[in-house]
Amino acid sequence: MPGTNLTREEASERAAIISTETYDVALDLTLDSETRFGSTTTITFGATPGASTFVDLVDGEITSITLNGADVDVSAYTDSRIALTGLAEKNELRVEATCAYSRSGEGLHRFVDPVDGRFYLYTQFEVPDARRVFTTFEQPNLKATFEFHITAPSSWEVVSNSPTPEPVPAAEGTSTWHFAPTKRMSTYITALIAGEYHQVTDTYKGAYDEIPLGVFCRQSLVEHLDADDIFLITKQGFEFFENVFEMGYPFGKYDQLFVPEYNMGAMENAGAVTFRDEMIFRSRQTVSAYEQRANTILHEMAHMWFGDLVTMNWWDDLWLNESFAEFAASHSSANATRFTDSWTSFTNSRKNWAYRQDQLPSTHPIAADNYDLHAVEANFDGITYAKGASALKQLVAWVGEKDFFAGLRAYFTKHAYGNTELSDLLSELETASGRELGDWSKEWLQTSGVNTLKAVFETNDEGIFTSFNIEQTAIEAYPTLRRHRIAIGLYNQVEGQLVRTERIETDIRGASTPIAELLDHAQPDLILINDDDLTYAKIRLDDRSFDTLIESIASFDESLPRALCWGSAWDMTRDAELPASDFVALVLAGVGSETDLTAVSSLLRQGLTAVNIYTADDARTDLAEKWESGLRALVDEAEAGSDHQLALVRAYANAASGPVRLREILDGGLEGLAVDTDLRWTLLTALARLGEAGEAEIVAELERDKTISGQEHAASARAIQPLAESKAAAWDAVVSGDVPNETRRSIAYSFQVSGQSELLEPYVDRYLTMAETVLEEKGVWMAQVALIPLFPLANPSQATLDKVDAWLEKTQAGAATVRYVSEGRDDLARALRAQAVKA
CATH class of the missing domain: 2.60.40.1730 (tricorn interacting facor f3 domain)
Known part of the structure; x- marks a missing residue:
């Protein structure tokens, strides 16, 4: 049936x-x-x-x-x-x-x-x-x-x-x-x-038509609605897209509606775009939240042409729809808004999502085989979005930006209000650029896996390169070696800053590509492969470059090369090539001066993961203490009232092992920090995790915040408590309760907590039993909420891995369920490998 x-x-x-x-x-x-x-x-x-x-x-x-x-x-x-x-x-x-x-x-x-x-x-x-x-x-x-x-x-x-x-x-x-x-x-x-709904209106007066604009939100969010900024980004987006596409907006009016309990980030309904209303910020946020909102606004706007005007024939080309919007959002943000470093943010966040997804057992080609709707729903992932966007960025470098957009214009004109396949787009790009793209498509879109690039070179006694090659590798399961258009940057210390002193751009292919342009150049302090992040590949630094990174991560004069180096260090940690303790030390040395707030948030999450998941049991307590004390010192050093201060306090709350400092901050004891509604919940939830805040305090906080957000925060605080009854109630709510979707999600993501292994041990078997039937009972979207965050990863052990492996061998569950469990299993096995690496 x-x-x-x-x-x-x-x-x-x-x-x-x-x-x-x-x-x-x-x-x-x-x-x-x-x-x-x-x-x-x-x-x-x-x-x-x-x-x-x-x-x-x-x-x-x-x-x-x-x-x-x-x-x-x-x-x-x-x-x-x-x-x-x-x-x-x-x-x-x-x-x-x-x-x-x-x-x-x-x-x-x-x-x-x-x-x-x-x-x-x-x-x-x-x-x-x-x-x-x-x-x-x-x-x-x-x-x-x-x-x-x-x-x-x-x-x-x-x-x-x-x-x-x-x-x-x-x-x-x-x-x-x-x-x-x-x-x-x-x-x-x-x-x-x-x-x-509350409505605010405006008009965009562009080169083609006047476009009526509307922004909508709930009445209880009106005091927080910053419609002027939303309209600003919207108008900047329309001006940019109408200019590069040389085509007016096709759907008349443009409403943007911020709605409650939303499953997704946003949706590109033609002329009536919906967003999750958490993007109406009721509490203080760092600049990265505003940048992400701008990115989402531009992503959905790009869909008006690519997706809505011209639409995929079937969901096999879902990637093309989402990848283009992902690429277009960062490209337009960098060129048309105040967020000029948006590609740095992409590298620091979205691209890491793609790299992780592409190394899971569920990896698939960018152009996935979406043979049915269940497969489609499972493929809203980092490959479909961020790897695809990275491939398009590589394609732009390959054919040239001018020819890329010329091909797009022809594509929109020829197929307006119709349906297409990938070949239709490639045909127009080939005509515009003169490049043959069939082989490029096979390499990039029809294969899986991520390549790793590394510089291999020799120098003479004066430190001059006598040979220089880029080596490319791939894992045995996905052996494709792709053509890459890359830049190579040479960086040196100049007056206390790490500055690019030379850049070359070149094509590489195969296992080894000689770079003749670098012969007779002196070895710099740091060699950065894939400078400017033109391609999609993991990079490895040579020993001298890595030593420079350890000593000078904070001294890069630009944010994007630093982002690439952060990414390389995190890849090495996940791949069990760099001890978690070294990564934690690197983060503590550089996060306080990192200028990209998206990177700050990502690094703080990664640092906590390195401590809790990638560190062996016998070393975790010491490293956790170093992480906590290092964050506390950074909090105290941060500029009062700054974005760094807020981001660091949030991270400290997740790392704190005792209540004293958390209580001080909650009571307003940190200069310049406004302890507003959402930050109060962050601190209270941290106390609940420690068993230092119970039901009475949660109820009292909920009385202060009688909103749906307050209810979701309260549900999270209850689920995170180190109490058997709290875990049982949380499990029942996620797996079988009649709970609204976002409340269910809040509970699920507060269930698995490092350091609560004894409480969570019974839920390994319960998880595997639940996994057999939850997708058929709940559907794909609600099943994801159970299968992904409830996977027993927080306290990794070989015994848990063995149980999961035994389940995977005998299960009769469907393909989507097996996918989610296999992904959790891969994260678990990766954690155990990382734990085996000694400092």
């Missing part, structure tokens, strides 16, 4: 039979029900005469089905599909039903704000969840126009892809919004957002 799955083969067969034309969708949000809403869908479509197919609807309670004027028995609806037979050349299907509101962030999510009791609804349809709201042919290549009619309380704001019309009174206190038909688009980028 297919259930909610759909195979690529089924989608291809259906697309060969039918062609969709229009949807007319009427949703009634005024039913006397907290669980269901009315959904009436009329679809016009062409078909091969006499053919049979099916249409999709999940969790519908159908009252009538009419096909071409004839009633269809509701028994035709089974297993989330309505069977359609005897189709005509032109058809009209009408389905009247009720559908279920969601608490999981899939379909139409319904939220009641605990602050004021106001109602907020929003849709989330990627990958296949429009069918939870109305009847659909749910696949990206069956585009159509959509006309929505929404009946809701008259006082609500109602937003969809088309401009919001004047509502027409319906029953007492209710109205109907009749939206104009949309442009042709895929089902997954249609949207409805409705409720008691």
Whole structure:
């Protein structure tokens, strides 16, 4: 039985039979029900005469089905599909039903704000969840126009892809919004957002048209809404993209809506982009949070052209959709906003995500084989996003930026409002650049794994290079050696700073590439391969360069080369080539002066992981003390009121082994630090982890913060406590409880805690038992929340590894479950290998 799955083969067969034309969708949000809403869908479509197919609807309670004027028995609806037979050349299907509101962030999510009791609804349809709201042919290549009619309380704001019309009174206190038909688009980028939202408006006046802009949020977040900054980034993005694409924004108006309990970071619904409303910052944040928000705004905006205007034929090209937006966000941010070092942030954060994902047993080519929807949902990962973006950055270096964007412009013009495959894009890029890209595509997009690059050289007695080669290696399982366009930087100490004194750019291929340009150059203090981060590869420093790094990490005069060196050191730690204690010492030496706040956050997380996971039991206590005391010293040295101070206090809270200093900070005992709502929760949760804050204190803090965020923080603080009853309650809430999605996530990520091995030991077997069935019971998104953070990694041991291996050998669980467990298993085995490395 297919259930909610759909195979690529089924989608291809259906697309060969039918062609969709229009949807007319009427949703009634005024039913006397907290669980269901009315959904009436009329679809016009062409078909091969006499053919049979099916249409999709999940969790519908159908009252009538009419096909071409004839009633269809509701028994035709089974297993989330309505069977359609005897189709005509032109058809009209009408389905009247009720559908279920969601608490999981899939379909139409319904939220009641605990602050004021106001109602907020929003849709989330990627990958296949429009069918939870109305009847659909749910696949990206069956585009159509959509006309929505929404009946809701008259006082609500109602937003969809088309401009919001004047509502027409319906029953007492209710109205109907009749939206104009949309442009042709895929089902997954249609949207409805409705409720008691606050709205701010503006206009972008560009080279093509005036674009009405809207920003929406909950009423309880209005005091925190910085709409001016959101509009600023939005206008800068439109100006940049319309300029480089030489094409106006295609969907008329542009609303950005910040919504509660959101599963994802954001979603590129055409003209109605949704974001998780944690991006409306209610407490002090470092600049990295604003940079990440700008990046997300630009990512979704890039999708308006690449994804919404021109859409993949099937989800095999999901990577292209997301990778392009990922690349475009960093590129536009660096060139059009105040965040000019956005590629440094990409290297310090997103690229590390890709490197980790690409070294897991679940690694896959960038162009993944998404044979069904379950495979698609599992592949929203670091390869699809960040490795793909890195490959595109390499492609830009390969063909040249000018030709790259010329090819894009031709692609958008030729395929507007249609569907494409990768070959369509490569064809336009080949025409624009004159480069043959078939081999490049095979090397970069159709193979798995990450290469490692290293300089191998000889010098004479005067320190002059007499030979210089770049060696490239790959692991046995994924042996592809790729062509790379790289820069090599030579760095020397100049007046107390580590400065690039020479740079060459070259192509490398194969196992070894001689670099004749460097002969007769003196060996510098540090050789940086892949300078400017043009390609996707791990790099290794030679001994002298690494010694320079240890002594001078803080003295780089630019942030990007430092980011590449940080990344190399972290790779070496994860690969069991560098003792965790050495990495911790390096972080403590350089994080206090690191200028990129994204790097600061990443390094502090990595340092804690090195202590808790990559350090052997007999050495962990000593290293943990060094980490804690080092962070405390950095906190005390940080400039009062600075971003560094805030980031370091957060890290110290995660590392603290006792309550005294935490209580002092919580009581306002650190000069310049505003202990606001979110920081109070951070400190209280740290105390709860130590068993120094119990239920009474959590309840008291929740009384101060009666928001959904407060409830999520409280749930996290309860789950992190070193108490058997707390762990049992947390486990039940994540695995079987009726808990909203974001609260469930907060609990899950506070369950596995280093140093709580005795409490967590019984949950190794419980985890493996749960893993057998959770995906079928909860679906992919909710199963991820159980399978990933609940994996028994916090206290790694060989005994746990053996149990997981035995489970993997005999399990009958599905491929997605095996993937998540195998990824956890790899992290566990990597931790044990790292622990074996002695300082």
